[in-house]
Amino acid sequence: MKKLINDKERFLSDMLDGLKQRDPHIEIIEDTVVVRKEKKSSGVALVSGGGSGHEPAHAGYVSQGMLDGAVCGEVFTSPTPDKVLAAIKAVDNGDGVLLIIKNYSGDVMNFEMAQEMAEAEGHHVASVVVRDDVAIDNEEQRRGVAGTVVVHKYAGYLAEQGASLDDIVKKVKEMMSTLYSIGMAIHPCLVPTTGEYGFDLAEDEMEIGIGIHGEKGISREKSASVDKIVNRLLDELFKHTDSSRLIVMVNGMGATPESELSIVTKYVMEALDDRGITVSKLLVGDYMTALDMQGFSLTILDEDDEVLEALDADTGSKYFK
Amino acid sequence: MKKLINDKERFLSDMLDGLKQRDPHIEIIEDTVVVRKEKKSSGVALVSGGGSGHEPAHAGYVSQGMLDGAVCGEVFTSPTPDKVLAAIKAVDNGDGVLLIIKNYSGDVMNFEMAQEMAEAEGHHVASVVVRDDVAIDNEEQRRGVAGTVVVHKYAGYLAEQGASLDDIVKKVKEMMSTLYSIGMAIHPCLVPTTGEYGFDLAEDEMEIGIGIHGEKGISREKSASVDKIVNRLLDELFKHTDSSRLIVMVNGMGATPESELSIVTKYVMEALDDRGITVSKLLVGDYMTALDMQGFSLTILDEDDEVLEALDADTGSKYFK
Known part of the structure; x- marks a missing residue:
């Protein structure tokens, strides 16, 4: 298998060992939970996570100004409730904990179960579920993808500003009501645990509306030029908004x-200009990936002064740039 | 061809248009020369460049604390002397210009020709040639690879400190005398201008000692675990040094x-620990790539207080992290 790994069974633990070497400000507890080495003494603590394979999400965002903890499952596999509970207990300083969950049934079930367990132990916990992927028609079933990283940054900023748990939930939900993403791939990802590609694409094909777990998209089409x-992709996104001032993220899929x-x-900005859209903030980089998939996703959300401040605020994460 | 491009003839110009959108602090002159929008009013100005395909090198390092200009050739093709001359004239504030050249015959010839032309017009110009790739035995013929980015950062820091052109040249040459790199790939890069892969690798093969232009390596070997x-790779590097305190860069090849x-x-740090090496600074990321090659290179250099300060110093570049 064409992977720079030692042993597929140790993919996650080897990766976290390496991440700790790369970032001296984190530590790993319970084998798979990444937390800040210096626990925040006050303010709402933020926990996210999910299956691995989306690096730098989520562990790379455990940092001043963003997450307090990331619960890392095996590749494309939800972490178990006990690990999420361990994260909640590790980061809670008494001001409450917000769980930021991507909308996958395993994640939602396990994070919410941990929330109940933590509440039974006296922790004040709330959760938000990110559903930004408009490749899925049914709103309730929409997957959480790259927009989740914008949620991390906004909620992280609000927590630093001393906002209460209730306030953060309210503001994040409002922001998420305008958050839409869609992705595409020209190469599928190679999943280390199975040694298989998520799907097969012919030399002249691309996949529109891919997920971040090697899931096929909604439409297989002939390759096309970037414009x-x-x-x-923008046609899909603009079915959901008529805003003319947007924050835009161009997210690389990993390779x-x-x-x-x-x-x-270049072509995103040209196309938005043609559509009369003003881009008030542009984010470009690998924020939420699918292993070594080649492709990109676009995320849009409504311009908002506080969100803009949040996106520009300092963070210790090297991956939010 | 599996590439997110519009037209292979516009690869460079489209990429620079996009880069300008991503970084509001740069501007593009003469179509292919990237300079800071706010020209430095004093201090030695630094110019690097070469063929494209190594992003974020070099244009991504045009920033406070690093380069003043990057001259971008077409993919894997040296820029012409007139473009290098344009860069020199654009960035020189009277305190002199340093050219940082990777050791490829086209680059060396064209940058040195531009240097002569600039000197004839009264500019004070010096140049250093980076030869860090120990895959090549003959020291004079060693290619400039990822270590070049460390040179950018060190020279950029010295320039910010107000060092003279002669001092920077002296210090950079001293630093380069301990700078060694070597790379490997599990997947070759797909070159957009030709639509061809740099080389072919069987499913169970890897290439040791690759270059950054799709060149084959020095040895084709059976795939192996990362350790x-x-x-x-470390065996190759340690033929050239017996230092026990090193600065280490783990560089991704692009995909x-x-x-x-x-x-x-993880395995680099373990192996260095086994060899009794203290790592005084670790850099990990995509610094000098070969389009969408999958693989990595390792760069080492001797620990040095001033180099460490330089590597930790602020820069406006999002790509040096």
Whole structure:
């Protein structure tokens, strides 16, 4: 298998060992829970997580200004409730804990079970479920994808500002009501645990509306030039908004080279300009990936002064740039 | 061709258009020369560049604390002397210009020709040639690879400190005398201008000692686990040094996912510990890539207080982290 790994059974633990070497400000508890080495003494603590394979999400965002803890499951596998509970207990300083959950049935079930267990032990816990992927028609079933990282940053900023748990939940929900993403791939990801590609694509095909777990998309199409792909994705996104001032994220899927992310960005900005959209903030990079998938996703949300402040605020994470 | 591009003839110009959208602090002159929007009013100005395809090198390092200009050739093609000359003239504030050249015959010829032309017009110009790739035995023929980015950061710091051109050249040359790199790949890069892969690798093969232009390596070997690959590369590097305190860079080749870079880092740190090496600074990320190659390179250099200060100093570049 073409992977830089030692043993597929140790993918997660080896990765976390390496991450700890890369970031001296984190530590790992209970084998798979990443927390800040210096626990915050006050303010709402934020916990996210889910299956691995989306790096730098979520462990790379455990940092001043963003998350307090990330619960890491095996590749594309939800972490168990006991690990989420351990994270809650480790980060709670008495001001409450917010769980930021991507909308996958396993994650929702396990995080909410942990929430109940923590509440039974006297912790004040709330949760929000991110459903930004408009590739899925049914709103309740929409998956949480790259927009989740914007939620991390906004909630992290609000927590630093001393907002209460209730306030953060209210504001994040409001923000999420305008948060929409959709992705595409020209190469599927190779899943280390199975040695299989998530799907197969012919040399002249691309997949529109992919998930971040190697799931097929909603439409297999003939390869196209970037301007056409960008407009194809924007057409989907603009079914859900008529805002003219947007925050925009161009997210690499893990193995998309920097050069191509820049080329995508050029055509995104041109296409938005053609549509009369003002982009008040542009984020470009690998924020939420699917292992070594080649492709990108676009995320949009309504311009908002406080969200803009949050996105520009300092963070210790090297991955939010 | 599986590439997120519009037209292979516009790869460079589309990429630079996108980069300008991503970084409001740069501007593009003469179509292919990236300079800071706010020209430095004093201090030695630094210019680097070369063929494109190594993003974020070099244009991503045009920033406070690093480069003043980057001259971008077409993919894997040296820029012409007139473009280098334009860069020199654009960034020179009277305190002199340093050219940081990777050791490829086209780059060396074209940058040195531009240097002569600039000197004839009264500019004070010096140049250093980076030769860190120990995959090449002959010292004079060694290619400039990821270590070049460490040179950018060190020279950028010295320039910010107000060092003279002569001082920077002297210090950088001293630093480069302990700078060694070597790389490997499990997947070759797909070159957009030709639509061809740099080389072909069977499913169970890897290439040791690759270059950053799709060049084959020095040895094709059976795939191995990361710990074995890391030790294979370190064996090559340690033919050139007996230092016990090192600065270490783990560089992704462009399409290596974050998860695998972390796994590589774990085994690099373990192997160095086994060899009795103290790592005084660890850099991990995509610094000098070869389009969408999957693999990594290791760079080492001797610990040095001033180099450490330089590596930790602030920079406006989002790509040096």
